[in-house]
Amino acid sequence: MIDATRGLREKLGMGLVVLAICSTLMTAGLAADRDAPGWAATxxxxxxxxxLVGLVFVVRxxxxxxxxxxxxxxxxxxxxVLVAVVVLILGARSTTA
Structure with a gap:
């Protein structure tokens, strides 16, 4: 049976991988800042x-x-991945407040 949506799912999965990696790097950058409040590390x-859990599910x-x-x-x-991005946004907003 031909699966017409396989390519779309693979491309969406790769987009989620890029989003997860970028948000992880940005969160690590926020946490590494010495002047950042405790919420950035949290x-x-x-x-x-x-x-990481999102990446595991993308691979699966x-x-x-x-x-x-x-x-x-x-x-x-x-x-x-989207919940992790929201956490990143909240962490970024805590550094500006």
């Missing part, structure tokens, strides 16, 4: 594991044979 401790999504299972894994991965 954002790194919360955001980095969430991004790309490797899944079944289209519906792959879509579920990708949705879970997107949720984890």
């Amino acid at each position: 954002a790194a401790f919360i955001g980095t594991p969430l991004n 999504s790309v490797r899944a044979k079944d289209a519906s299972r792959s879509s579920r894994f990708l949705a879970v991965a997107a949720a984890f």
Whole structure:
């Protein structure tokens, strides 16, 4: 059976990988700043594991044979990565306040 959405899921997965890596690096940069408040380090401790879990689900999504299972894994991965990005935004706002 031909899976017409496989390419779309793979491209979305690669986009999530890039977003997760960029947000992890930005969170680490916020936490490394000596003048940053404690919340910036907390954002790194919360955001980095969430991004890693998201990356695991992206890999599971790309490797899944079944289209519906792959879509579920990708949705879970997107949720984890987007929550980590929100944590990054909150950490960045705490440095400016």
